[in-house]
Amino acid sequence: MTYELYYWPSIQGRGELVRLALEEAGAGYVDVARTRGVKAMQQYLASAAGNLPFAPPFLRDGERLIGQTANILLYLGARHELAPQDEPGRLRANELQLTLADLIVEFHDTHHPIGSGLYYEEQKPEAAHRARDFLHHRLPKFLSYFEQVLVRNPAGDRHLVGERLSYVDLTAFQVIEGARYAFPRSMKELAARYPKLMLLHEHVRRRPRIEAYLASPRRIAFNEQGIFRHYPELDLGAG
Amino acid sequence: MTYELYYWPSIQGRGELVRLALEEAGAGYVDVARTRGVKAMQQYLASAAGNLPFAPPFLRDGERLIGQTANILLYLGARHELAPQDEPGRLRANELQLTLADLIVEFHDTHHPIGSGLYYEEQKPEAAHRARDFLHHRLPKFLSYFEQVLVRNPAGDRHLVGERLSYVDLTAFQVIEGARYAFPRSMKELAARYPKLMLLHEHVRRRPRIEAYLASPRRIAFNEQGIFRHYPELDLGAG
Numbered sequence: 001m002t003y004e005l006y007y008w009p010s011i012q013g014r015g016e017l018v019r020l021a022l023e024e025a026g027a028g029y030v031d032v033a034r035t036r037g038v039k040a041m042q043q044y045l046a047s048a049a050g051n052l053p054f055a056p057p058f059l060r061d062g063e064r065l066i067g068q069t070a071n072i073l074l075y076l077g078a079r080h081e082l083a084p085q086d087e088p089g090r091l092r093a094n095e096l097q098l099t100l101a102d103l104i105v106e107f108h109d110t111h112h113p114i115g116s117g118l119y120y121e122e123q124k125p126e127a128a129h130r131a132r133d134f135l136h137h138r139l140p141k142f143l144s145y146f147e148q149v150l151v152r153n154p155a156g157d158r159h160l161v162g163e164r165l166s167y168v169d170l171t172a173f174q175v176i177e178g179a180r181y182a183f184p185r186s187m188k189e190l191a192a193r194y195p196k197l198m199l200l201h202e203h204v205r206r207r208p209r210i211e212a213y214l215a216s217p218r219r220i221a222f223n224e225q226g227i228f229r230h231y232p233e234l235d236l237g238a239g
Numbered sequence: 240m241t242y243e244l245y246y247w248p249s250i251q252g253r254g255e256l257v258r259l260a261l262e263e264a265g266a267g268y269v270d271v272a273r274t275r276g277v278k279a280m281q282q283y284l285a286s287a288a289g290n291l292p293f294a295p296p297f298l299r300d301g302e303r304l305i306g307q308t309a310n311i312l313l314y315l316g317a318r319h320e321l322a323p324q325d326e327p328g329r330l331r332a333n334e335l336q337l338t339l340a341d342l343i344v345e346f347h348d349t350h351h352p353i354g355s356g357l358y359y360e361e362q363k364p365e366a367a368h369r370a371r372d373f374l375h376h377r378l379p380k381f382l383s384y385f386e387q388v389l390v391r392n393p394a395g396d397r398h399l400v401g402e403r404l405s406y407v408d409l410t411a412f413q414v415i416e417g418a419r420y421a422f423p424r425s426m427k428e429l430a431a432r433y434p435k436l437m438l439l440h441e442h443v444r445r446r447p448r449i450e451a452y453l454a455s456p457r458r459i460a461f462n463e464q465g466i467f468r469h470y471p472e473l474d475l476g477a478g
Contacts, residue, residue, distance in 0.1 A: 129354075
């Protein structure tokens with residue numbers, strides 16, 4: 001069975017959280033807009049009967065169309081053993097995923113505090129202000145929380161939930177990777193405070209399928225159209 | 240069985256989405272911080288073993304502790320027939336709930352575009368800018384989407400998912416109620432474009448248990464500490 005992933009072809013964005021899960025699962029998938037063009041995605045969206053998605057990413061599995069990143073991962077987690085299979089574990093994975101999703105919105109808003117339809121260049125002073133608040137208060141609060149989640153995981157501190165790798169670990173990897181790309185100076189300072197989280201990042205990076213994926217042309221490089229953008233003037237110690 | 244809901248006692252906030260579900264279900268619950276004080280909530284959070292939540296709201300059901308609003312509703316929806324019981328319907332409800340959650344973040348950020356730890360008064364010009372963008376572009380985009388979801392629901396246009404009331408309908412009610420409180424002038428203009436959505440709002444408001452709840456002291460009034468705030472200067476047609 002081959003999944004169809006619909007997402008913007010030139011950025012990692014939220015689609016990357018789905019790509020990482022599909023890659024780790026070894027699942028067959030077509031990255032539709034990358035292989036058939038953005039038009040194929042837009043045409044599909046316009047004609048979608050029933051479960052209209054709000055925005056990419058969305059995933060097609062045969063007759064089923066599933067939108068919202070955390071919801072796609074809830075679906076894939078159950079099918080590919082990328083999440084605990086019992087209900088409490090499944091809900092805990094979803095809870096942590098939604099918290100990572102909240103953090104991802106805040107990363108995005110460091111460069112787009114005023115409007116997502118405007119350019120960064122139209123909101124630079126506001127972005128500098130918001131990024132400062134984010135790096136001083138919000139990012140440490142989230143990282144410190146996830147460090148605690150690892151420390152308190154009853155099944156051990158190698159994973160955020162349960163005793164095996166889950167899609168939550170994959171997303172945490174991507175968030176730390178993105179944070180390091182966007183805010184290298186800040187992350188150099190912060191990393192030492194969250195040793196378990198940094199170990200988790202390293203451990204995911206070395207998973208054979210993830211390592212192969214990251215080295216492949218399927219992995220789009222970070223860039224300044226995505227969620228994690230490197231604008232040196234927004235990093236701590238700047239200016 | 241009595242649930243314990245942990246949420247800030249003086250605002251509707253995200254806790255309100257859980258309160259509405261519990262009220263519609265006729266479920267027994269204690270609103271912990273409102274009845275025993277905020278300290279009881281904070282003490283519980285500090286001592287929580289295992290499933291540490293990131294922030295209120297969280298729900299205790301016996302030994303289980305569940306965080307993140309959409310995740311709590313996923314749990315309650317399954318137990319109280321407040322969501323379709325088949326997997327496709329359950330996932331669709333979750334997808335729509337996450338889209339409403341995204342919209343709620345954008346409501347919040349109209350008055351807090353720079354930092355959630357700062358006062359509105361410290362970010363008024365940026366808030367005016369962001370609110371304008373929100374009311375012109377983002378809010379109509381979301382409302383138009385949900386109108387389409389109603390129109391295309393294969394089970395009929397009275398509900399967002401399936402043929403019965405779900406927690407998604409309850410959240411949509413709360414979002415429209417909040418939008419009217421925060422931006423009365425804009426909503427007066429916008430409402431006529433989304434007739435099905437306005438009917439849904441009215442239909443939820445008249446559910447016997449919801450009507451009784453809204454008239455009771457358990458319903459906290461909208462105010463300027465919550466997510467939906469009425470700052471006339473942010474509404475369209477202002478200034």
